[in-house]
Amino acid sequence: MKKILSFVFALTTLFAMFGITSCDKDDEVTPGPLTLHFENRAGNSKLNFGQAYTNAAGESVTFSTFNYYVSNLKLKKADGTTYEVPNSYFLVKGDTPASQEITLQNVPGGDYVGVEFLLGVDSLKSASDISQRTGALDPAGDAQGMYWMWNSGYIFVKVEGTSPASTEAGNLFFYHIGGFGGYSSPTINNIKNISVASSMNEKASVSKDSHPEVHIYADVLEVFKTPNVLSVAEHSNVMFAPFSTSIANNYADMFSLDHIHND
Amino acid sequence: MKIKYIKLIALLFGLAFTTFITSCKPEDNQPDISLFLPANFPQPVYNTDTNPITPEGFALGKKLFFDPILSRDSSVSCGFCHIPTAAFSNAAHPVSHGIEDKLGIRNAPAVMNMVWHTTFFWDGGVHNLDFTGLNAIQNPVEMDEQLPNLMVKLKRQQTYRKMFTDAFGSDEINTQTLTKALSQFMAMLVSANSRYDKYVRNEAGGNLTPDELEGLQLFKEKKCNTCHATDLFSDFSFRNNGIKDSFDDDKGRFLVTLNPNDTGKFKVPSLRNLQYTYPYMHNGSIGTLEAVLQHYAGGVLPSQTLDSLLIQPDGTPGIPMTELEQTKIIAFLKTLTDPQFIKDPRFAE
Incomplete structure (x- = not known):
C-alpha cells in the first residue's frame, strides 16, 4: 500500500513537472533584446534638418533641433500584461542617429504588441538628488541643453528652427517644453503618457534567437497641430510659460508605431 | 626583574600614549571641517550623509x-x-x-x-x-x-x-x-557667532545693550519675526514686500510656479550680517538699514500680491514705527553681525 502511494506520488510529481515544462515554450522563458527605433518625421516624409516644411498654420518651417525624453518604458503583451523596463531614461536627439536606436537587453521572451512610455522625465526623478543624474539625465553631460539650471527641471521636448513667420531675431523659433509639476509649489505638468501599437496587429517576438525592432514615428509637424494650431508668427518662442501646455497637448499624439521587424 | 618589568610596562604605556596623541592631532594646515550645528538653529535640511564633508x-x-x-x-x-x-x-x-x-x-x-x-x-x-x-x-x-x-x-x-x-x-x-x-x-x-547668538546661547561675549534688547523686543512686537523667523532670520517663504508695484521686469517667484499669486514675490532673506551685505532687497535698491526701516514704516508700495502682514487693518500699507523704534530695531539688527565668520581663515580666498 505504502509502495503504491509513493508510486502515485512520484507519478504525479513527474506529470506536474512535465506539465510545467510543456506549458512554457523555450523562446518565452529566454530573454532577448528588443530595439526601439525612433524615426523623426515631418508629415509623410522623413524629417530632414534644413529642409522647409509647411506647418498647420500654413507657415514655412525649417528645423534644426528635435530632441525629446523617453522614459519609464513599458512593453505590452497581447494578454494585457506589461514588462516595465527598469530605470529607463533616454534622450532622443534629432542630430544623433545613435540616440534614435534604443536597444533594451534582457527583455523577457514573448510577443509584444505595444509600447508605452512617458514623454518627459517623471517628477520623482526630476526632483531626485545629484547622484541619480547620470547618463541621459546628467545636466553637465547628455542632458546639456535639455535642463533648466535656473528652474531645476528637464526640457522634455525641444524644437528649434527658422521660419519667415518668426518674430524673433534671425527668424528663429524656439519651443522648449518642460515642467514636471513642481517641487514645493504645484506648477504645470507637461509629461505625457504615450501608448503606441501596430494598426496591423504586428507583434514583436522576443527570444534568444529573435531580435525584433519596433519602428516608432515621431512627427514634428504634430507639435503644431491638434488640438491647438501653433502659429510661429503668434508664438515664436515658448519656454516655461502657461502656453507651453497647449504645445504639450499637441505633442502628446506625435508618436505612432509604424512597423515591426522580427529578425 | 621586577623593576625591569615595570620599566617595560612604562615604556609600552609611553609608546601607546605617544601614538594616541599623534593620531588625534590634526595634520598641519588641515582645517577643522566638522559642520557647525548651532544649538539655537533648527535641524538642517541638507543631508550631509549623501555628501560627507572631508x-x-x-x-x-x-x-x-x-x-x-x-x-x-x-x-x-x-x-x-x-x-x-x-x-x-x-x-x-x-x-x-x-x-x-x-x-x-x-x-x-x-x-x-x-x-x-x-x-x-x-x-x-x-x-x-x-x-x-x-x-x-x-x-x-x-x-x-x-x-x-x-x-x-x-x-x-x-x-x-x-x-x-x-x-x-x-x-x-x-x-x-x-x-x-x-x-x-x-x-x-x-554664521552663528554673532553677539546675538552668544546672547541666546548664554555664552561669553553675549551682552546686549538696553537699546539692542528693546530693538529685539520691537522686532517681535512689529511681527518682523513672522517672515524673518527662527534664529536663521528667515522662514524661506516667498513674499512681496512692496519694493515695487509693477513686476514686468522681474516677476520673481511667478517665473518658477507660473502662479499669478506669486508675481513679485521673492524669497525672504536672512537678516544675519546685514552690515556686510548692503545694498538690500532682491534688486539691491535700498542702500542703508535706515532706508530699509523707512521703507517698511512708510514706503511700502501696494499691489495685488503685497504681503498681508504689510497691510494695516485700515488698509494702509506698511508697519507703523516711530523713528526711535526704527533706530532701536537697527541697533538690534547689528547684533546679528558675525565678524568671526567673515574673518574665518578656513573660508578666506
Whole structure:
C-alpha cells in the first residue's frame, strides 16, 4: 500500500513537472533584446534638418533641433500584461542617429504588441538628488541643453528652427517644453503618457534567437497641430510659460508605431 | 626583574600614549571641517550623509569656489560675487556682475547657513544645494560657461585631477563630484557667532545693550519675526514686500510656479550680517538699514500680491514705527553681525 502511494506520488510529481515544462515554450522563458527605433518625421516624409516644411498654420518651417525624453518604458503583451523596463531614461536627439536606436537587453521572451512610455522625465526623478543624474539625465553631460539650471527641471521636448513667420531675431523659433509639476509649489505638468501599437496587429517576438525592432514615428509637424494650431508668427518662442501646455497637448499624439521587424 | 618589568610596562604605556596623541592631532594646515550645528538653529535640511564633508572635498570645493576657470573666459569665480568679507555677498553692488561686465537683475545673496535653506536663489527655482553652482556657472550673465566644457578644462589640470582623486577616490571629474565638492565648501559656511547668538546661547561675549534688547523686543512686537523667523532670520517663504508695484521686469517667484499669486514675490532673506551685505532687497535698491526701516514704516508700495502682514487693518500699507523704534530695531539688527565668520581663515580666498 505504502509502495503504491509513493508510486502515485512520484507519478504525479513527474506529470506536474512535465506539465510545467510543456506549458512554457523555450523562446518565452529566454530573454532577448528588443530595439526601439525612433524615426523623426515631418508629415509623410522623413524629417530632414534644413529642409522647409509647411506647418498647420500654413507657415514655412525649417528645423534644426528635435530632441525629446523617453522614459519609464513599458512593453505590452497581447494578454494585457506589461514588462516595465527598469530605470529607463533616454534622450532622443534629432542630430544623433545613435540616440534614435534604443536597444533594451534582457527583455523577457514573448510577443509584444505595444509600447508605452512617458514623454518627459517623471517628477520623482526630476526632483531626485545629484547622484541619480547620470547618463541621459546628467545636466553637465547628455542632458546639456535639455535642463533648466535656473528652474531645476528637464526640457522634455525641444524644437528649434527658422521660419519667415518668426518674430524673433534671425527668424528663429524656439519651443522648449518642460515642467514636471513642481517641487514645493504645484506648477504645470507637461509629461505625457504615450501608448503606441501596430494598426496591423504586428507583434514583436522576443527570444534568444529573435531580435525584433519596433519602428516608432515621431512627427514634428504634430507639435503644431491638434488640438491647438501653433502659429510661429503668434508664438515664436515658448519656454516655461502657461502656453507651453497647449504645445504639450499637441505633442502628446506625435508618436505612432509604424512597423515591426522580427529578425 | 621586577623593576625591569615595570620599566617595560612604562615604556609600552609611553609608546601607546605617544601614538594616541599623534593620531588625534590634526595634520598641519588641515582645517577643522566638522559642520557647525548651532544649538539655537533648527535641524538642517541638507543631508550631509549623501555628501560627507572631508578635508579633501572641502579643500577642492574651496578651490573651485574661488577659481575663475568656472567662467567661460576665466574672468569671474563664484567668489567674485560672493565675497568672504561681505559674508559671501557682493557688497556695494545692487545687482550681480557677470563676465564681460554683464549685469544680472538681482542682488547676489549671501552664501551662508546654506544647509538650512529649503530652496535657493531669490525665486527658489533650485531646491537642492548641489544644483546651485550649476545655475551660476551656466547663467549667460553670470559665468556663462557650458558644463561639458568646464569638465574638459578641469580635467586638463593636474592639480584638479589630483584633488578630485584625493576627495573622491577617482580622477573622473563629473557632475556628481563637481557639485558635491562645491556643496562641501558651501555647507561649511555657517554664521552663528554673532553677539546675538552668544546672547541666546548664554555664552561669553553675549551682552546686549538696553537699546539692542528693546530693538529685539520691537522686532517681535512689529511681527518682523513672522517672515524673518527662527534664529536663521528667515522662514524661506516667498513674499512681496512692496519694493515695487509693477513686476514686468522681474516677476520673481511667478517665473518658477507660473502662479499669478506669486508675481513679485521673492524669497525672504536672512537678516544675519546685514552690515556686510548692503545694498538690500532682491534688486539691491535700498542702500542703508535706515532706508530699509523707512521703507517698511512708510514706503511700502501696494499691489495685488503685497504681503498681508504689510497691510494695516485700515488698509494702509506698511508697519507703523516711530523713528526711535526704527533706530532701536537697527541697533538690534547689528547684533546679528558675525565678524568671526567673515574673518574665518578656513573660508578666506
